[in-house]
Amino acid sequence: DAGVIQSPRHEVTxxxxxxxxxxxxxxxxxxxFWYRQTMMRGLELLIYFNNNVPIDDSGMPEDRxxxxxxxxxxxxxxxxxxxxxxxxxxxxxxxxxxxxxxPLHFGNGTRLTxx
Amino acid sequence: GDSVTQMEGPVTLSEEAFLTINCTYTATGYPSLFWYVQxxxxxxxxxxxxxxxxxxxxxxxxxxxxxxxxxxxHLEKxxxxxxxxxxxxxxxxxxxxLTFGTGTRxxxxx
Numbered sequence: 210d211a212g213v214i215q216s217p218r219h220e221v222t223x224x225x226x227x228x229x230x231x232x233x234x235x236x237x238x239x240x241x242f243w244y245r246q247t248m249m250r251g252l253e254l255l256i257y258f259n260n261n262v263p264i265d266d267s268g269m270p271e272d273r274x275x276x277x278x279x280x281x282x283x284x285x286x287x288x289x290x291x292x293x294x295x296x297x298x299x300x301x302x303x304x305x306x307x308x309x310x311x312p313l314h315f316g317n318g319t320r321l322t323x324x
Numbered sequence: 325g326d327s328v329t330q331m332e333g334p335v336t337l338s339e340e341a342f343l344t345i346n347c348t349y350t351a352t353g354y355p356s357l358f359w360y361v362q363x364x365x366x367x368x369x370x371x372x373x374x375x376x377x378x379x380x381x382x383x384x385x386x387x388x389x390x391x392x393x394x395x396x397x398h399l400e401k402x403x404x405x406x407x408x409x410x411x412x413x414x415x416x417x418x419x420x421x422l423t424f425g426t427g428t429r430x431x432x433x434x
Contacts, residue, residue, distance in 0.1 A: 213367070251426045252368075252413070265421060300367050310356050310375055313422065315367025 211235075215301050215316035223324055227289040230319045233282055234303030242313060243276055243286050244300040252300075258284065291323045326351045330414045330425035337404055337432055345399040345428050347388075347414035355418035357381075357390050357397040362411045362427070371399075371412070406432045 214233040222228055234241050242257040256266040258278045266276070273292070278284040288295055298320050302313040331346040349355065356375045360368040372381030377392035386401045397414060409432045414425040 252424045254421060257421070302367070310373075310417070312358070312370035312373065313360075313368070315369065317365065317367050 213301055213303050213314050213316035215299075215319050217319060218317065219320045219322075221322045221324065222291055224292055225290045226323075227287065228291045228295075228321060228323075230286040230299050230301075230321070232284045232286070232301030232316060234284070234301070235314055236282065238303035238305055238314070239281070240304045240306060241278060241284050242302040242304075243284070244302065244315075245297045246300060246318070247297045255286070288321075291321075293323045296321055296323050326355065326416055326418050326423045328414050328416055328423055328425035330412075331428050333411075333427070334429040334431060337430070339406055339432055339434050340403045341432075343399070343401040343404045343408075343430070345412055345414075345430070347397045347399065347425060349395050349397065349414075349416050351395075351416055351418040353418050355416040357388070358415040358417070358422075359386070359388055359397070359399050360413040360415060360424070362413065364410070368413060404430075404432050406434055408432050 216231045240259050243255040245253045255268045256276045257264055261278045276286045298318045300315050300318045302315040304313045305311045327350045329348050358373045359371040361371045362368045372383040374381040374390035377390055380389045388397050388399045411427045411429045413427045416423050
């Protein structure tokens with residue numbers, strides 16, 4: 210089991226550029242979550258999918274953020290245009306079910322720096 | 325709505341000391357409770373869980389008991405090691421989505 214795979218591990222970009230973060234969940238998991246972690250705000254849920262369908266995107270900060278899950282084995286989180294305040298570590302996690310009793314399995318994150 | 329309040333950090337202990345990290349919660353219904361751990365440079369991973377009142381979750385020498393009367397799920401370990409240095413998150417899963425606490429950074433010095 211390779212676990213949840215995120216790419217890239219580090220991303221440095223300039224303000225205004227488009228950023229795309231990628232996630233491959235664990236095979237057989239039907240829920241996928243995107244989180245953002247910062248020192249100031251801690252861990253924030255941005256969006257989660259169940260069976261490839263977005264269920265709750267109330268945590269997405271604004272229209273600059275978008276997420277897709279075109280199939281069960283791939284998801285993207287896009288920021289366009291990026292801003293310095295988007296600098297954070299972005300985690301993808303997957304689970305069987307919606308995480309109520311089955312644990313979330315996290316990737317190692319993408320550290321995004323926007324200058 | 326659901327919420328989790330956990331002990332402010334950072335916490336620094338000597339090796340072999342006793343550890344307690346407090347966690348209390350507010351939720352409707354009967355939530356499941358979790359402790360996750362985050363090692364440097366990694367994502368969170370499940371440490372232990374309890375799904376009903378009076379259940380005790382345990383793993384790697386850590387324990388936590390689901391106390392409905394005090395709405396608590398305190399994390400304990402009898403003798404910590406340097407390798408336990410990490411950030412610990414309490415979380416609950418009730419009728420709403422999984423809710424995490426703010427995390428407690430633990431540093432163990434030899």
